[in-house]
Amino acid sequence: LKNKNFKICVIKGDGIGVEVVNETLRMLKAYEKILKSVNFEFIEAKAGLTEFFNNKDAIPNETIETAKKCDAILFGAITSPKPTEIGEELNKLYKSPILTLRKELDLYSNVRPTIDYNSNIDFVIVRENTEGLYIKEEYYDEENEFAIAKRKISKKGSERIVRFAFDYAISNNRKKVSCIHKSNVLRVTDGLFLKTFEKIAKDEKYRNIIHNDYLVDATAMYIIKSPEMFDVMVTTNLFGDILSDEASALGGGLGLAPSANIGDNYALFEPVHGSAPDIAGQGIANPMATMLCCAMMLDYLKIDSKPIKNAVKRAFLEGNTTADLGGSLNTKEVTDKIIEYLTLE
């Protein structure tokens, strides 16, 4: 087997972002040794609050350029400045690094698995990341005193996210894709989304994948009452935002919640949690979410990720966890355990 080299753009960010990414890279280096025929080159790029205060630019162009040259991006977390604390000039200059990267790299799919090792809950939400209500076209009609927000659903945008969900189902051994919508009320926009879903579901390529659809309000209830009915869900931007936060509360919590932002040419992997200023610098942050992100990154690069997923699960089930999951280990000790549990099947 020929040695394969992968360039990973590493954006650690702020606070515990730095801590959990450092330990994840240590774990990945250990896994590289076990894999033998794979090499990872880590290329660090800057973004975040420190960068913003130093150079008035939370995400330099250089970082975007570096990201574009790599095979995948691993992102920790950044601290966003509070608008009430930095004054008008800095507020005008602030650009959110993660939103900038999603836009610049056209990362149109947001993938969020719900992981709960104590139950059989195991589903994935695929959220459209570029349109819907997030086009931010709003206005206020002074005279008539009402405000309007536009919601854009395009045929092309719907097609690519629905295809992504079905392809994801196939490559991750999943059986069913459910379209989540509100087409009973939003007959034009979600009508288009659902129609596109039904057309693509009939594609010969997807004949082995079951498909169905649910209204979003009912889905919010089913996620709590019978989460086992879901496998892959595909939905529009705002519904996906809300449902995935709901789902993360149902799963193992922030310490176990990974996510991916994937487009046709680039992919960025980040834990759902933020920079956790309340525990930053103490070495007690849970690195598992970022390690599960790393496993998703390997799936994307078509490298076996099972040993990492299994090692994290084993550490969890044996109680070798940080305090947020009820354990008494620190970040490094959890990582040591996970490295110890890494084995090829």
Ligand code: NAI
């Ligand atoms: P947060 O996710 O950073 O923290 C929420 C709570 O969960 C805190 O009590 C924290 O200690 C705990 N927590 C989070 N991750 C943990 C981990 N890995 N291990 C153990 N405990 C963990 O959310 P918060 O406090 O609302 O935001 C803090 C900063 O992070 C803000 O500046 C916010 O804007 C930013 N943020 C950044 C995100 C990103 O970079 N994608 C996402 C969410 C928030």
Ligand code: MG
């Ligand atoms: Mg959210």
